[in-house]
Amino acid sequence: MLDTVDAGKLFLVGKVWDIPGAAHLLRYYAGAADKIHGETLKMAQRMHGYTLKEPVGVVGHIVPWNYPTTMFFFKVSPALAAGCTVVVKPAEQTPLSALFYAHLAREAGVPDGVLNVVPGFGPTAGAAVASHMDVDKLSFTGSTEVGRLVMKAAAESNLKPISLELGGKSPVVIFDDADLDMAVKLVNFATYTNKGEICVAGSRVYVQEGIYDAFVKKAAELAKKSVVGDPFNPRVNQGPQVDKDQYEKVLKYIDIGMREGATLVTGGKPCGDKGYYIEPTIFTDVKDDMSIVQDEIFGPVMALMKFKTVEEVIQKANNTRYGLAAGIVTKNIDIANTVSRSIRAGAIWINCYLAFDPDAPFGGYKMSGFGKDMGMDGLEKYLQTKTVVTPLYNTPWL
Numbered sequence: 018m019l020d021t022v023d024a025g026k027l028f029l030v031g032k033v034w035d036i037p038g039a040a041h042l043l044r045y046y047a048g049a050a051d052k053i054h055g056e057t058l059k060m061a062q063r064m065h066g067y068t069l070k071e072p073v074g075v076v077g078h079i080v081p082w083n084y085p086t087t088m089f090f091f092k093v094s095p096a097l098a099a100g101c102t103v104v105v106k107p108a109e110q111t112p113l114s115a116l117f118y119a120h121l122a123r124e125a126g127v128p129d130g131v132l133n134v135v136p137g138f139g140p141t142a143g144a145a146v147a148s149h150m151d152v153d154k155l156s157f158t159g160s161t162e163v164g165r166l167v168m169k170a171a172a173e174s175n176l177k178p179i180s181l182e183l184g185g186k187s188p189v190v191i192f193d194d195a196d197l198d199m200a201v202k203l204v205n206f207a208t209y210t211n212k213g214e215i216c217v218a219g220s221r222v223y224v225q226e227g228i229y230d231a232f233v234k235k236a237a238e239l240a241k242k243s244v245v246g247d248p249f250n251p252r253v254n255q256g257p258q259v260d261k262d263q264y265e266k267v268l269k270y271i272d273i274g275m276r277e278g279a280t281l282v283t284g285g286k287p288c289g290d291k292g293y294y295i296e297p298t299i300f301t302d303v304k305d306d307m308s309i310v311q312d313e314i315f316g317p318v319m320a321l322m323k324f325k326t327v328e329e330v331i332q333k334a335n336n337t338r339y340g341l342a343a344g345i346v347t348k349n350i351d352i353a354n355t356v357s358r359s360i361r362a363g364a365i366w367i368n369c370y371l372a373f374d375p376d377a378p379f380g381g382y383k384m385s386g387f388g389k390d391m392g393m394d395g396l397e398k399y400l401q402t403k404t405v406v407t408p409l410y411n412t413p414w415l
């Protein structure tokens with residue numbers, strides 16, 4: 018509800034995806050909290066040694082507006098399970114749910130000072146968290162540009178370790194043997210989920226030549242069926258862009274796409290004359306170096322491209338500065354394995370998309386950042402290893 022008001026997120030999707038996902042994550046890390054331990058070391062010398070896993074201390078979390086609930090729990094759940102205290106800086110567009118979750122945590126008995134939410138603007142509140150000498154670790158999700166700034170601030174303050182989950186321009190590769198209807202639905206979901214305001218949007222779609230024409234036709238038909246409107250209405254499947262800036266950014270990219278020579282197959286216009294609604298959009302005749310293929314648009318815009326061979330599509334899929342995720346649709350296990358090993362991205366989804374799970378580490382390669390959220394990797398980053406050594410009995414040390 019709060020994210021629908023703040024971000025234009027579909028109310029129904031919040032109920033069946035974001036909130037249950039947050040609960041799964043909390044349960045997963047609650048189960049891990051009492052299983053954190055170091056190891057006994059073998060030691061080459063006559064010494065007894067072991068390691069302790071200790072919380073890193075105070076963690077700063079700077080999170081974006083596109084998934085306010087999900088991002089809050091991606092960050093906070095493992096940090097608390099590791100024994101850290103946290104300071105969360107939500108995005109200025111969407112601070113309400115983070116404040117509400119902090120209130121719930123207090124009601125549930127989390128002691129004061131453990132889970133702190135500090136709303137405010139990025140260049141002031143966010144920068145203060147990133148450069149604070151008493152913040153021991155920073156985990157950031159947002160744009161690559163701000164990722165650079167917070168990394169610099171961390172380096173120039175107390176050298177706090179950081180993890181960055183940044184932008185993406187993820188490819189989805191559809192092979193000739195795919196079930197056409199399933200592949201069209203998958204790509205529609207990959208591109209338009211959350212009105213395209215999702216870091217793993219699979220908006221760069223490569224379709225093998227044998228099914229390309231049929232695919233374009235069906236993808237356009239499905240996009241046209243989308244109901245865009247009030248995010249509280251359960252029949253609507255695409256709400257408004259988060260704000261005027263984002264709305265204008267998406268329309269600007271649509272304009273750039275047309276000026277660069279891509280063919281607009283469907284969409285491309287605002288929906289209605291009130292609110293930040295944009296039609297689900299598809300471009301074809303797209304070249305690899307066009308801005309609509311290289312830049313993260315963060316809106317409901319799909320670029321459809323044709324390919325012939327496995328080698329060609331691997332090269333095209335990797336022709337990006339990002340490396341967050343990729344989708345592959347095929348019934349051929351050899352192709353699926355080969356392509357998934359060859360794409361430089363942190364998550365590969367075969368015959369599915371957005372397949373998040375609490376146990377599955379998530380984070381990028383290349384300029385999509387480094388460090389993982391979720392899974393045991395997501396817990397590990399909030400821990401540090403202390404080594405304790407003592408000579409064995411009757412072993413002179415000096």
Ligand SMILES: NC(=O)C1=CN([C@@H]2O[C@H](COP(=O)(O)OP(=O)(O)OC[C@H]3O[C@@H](n4cnc5c(N)ncnc54)[C@H](OP(=O)(O)O)[C@@H]3O)[C@@H](O)[C@H]2O)C=CC1
Binds near residue numbers: 080137139167216
């Ligand atoms: N990877 C992802 O999930 C996301 C990617 N993006 C990409 O970024 C583009 C721009 O979106 P935008 O909201 O501007 O993303 P930002 O990267 O600006 O925002 C992410 C978070 O960083 C904060 N922030 C901004 N500037 C600073 C700073 N100097 N120091 C510390 N923290 C700061 C923001 O605060 P505040 O907003 O309150 O000022 C927000 O909490 C989008 O169009 C999209 O392409 C955006 C959101 C999520």
Ligand SMILES: O=C(O)CCC(=O)C(=O)O
Binds near residue numbers: 084214216217
């Ligand atoms: O879909 C989700 O639950 C997570 C989305 C996400 O990771 C993101 O956009 O940053």
